Amino acid sequence: MEAPQAFTLPNELWIRVLQDLENEEDIAVLWTTCRHVCTAFKDATESIFRERHLPKTRINFDLGKKAYLLQRSMLTSWVRRAH
Numbered sequence: 734m735e736a737p738q739a740f741t742l743p744n745e746l747w748i749r750v751l752q753d754l755e756n757e758e759d760i761a762v763l764w765t766t767c768r769h770v771c772t773a774f775k776d777a778t779e780s781i782f783r784e785r786h787l788p789k790t791r792i793n794f795d796l797g798k799k800a801y802l803l804q805r806s807m808l809t810s811w812v813r814r815a816h
Contacts, residue, residue: 748777760786
């Protein structure tokens, strides 16, 4: 008895499937798993992130009270020089 043949899709079709992933869990799997499959998947994943995810990404740094005080003193000195 012969073993069943494995059916595989060409990378072009897989890439189209990857491009249709949109919810947060799918995006996380795309970045953490699919990106490591092959260079074609890596390129597709990074392209998807560049086009869809990164424009919506914001980074907020909480630099604490010292940074606020430094920023405030810099602003105060700038205002004094402007007048």
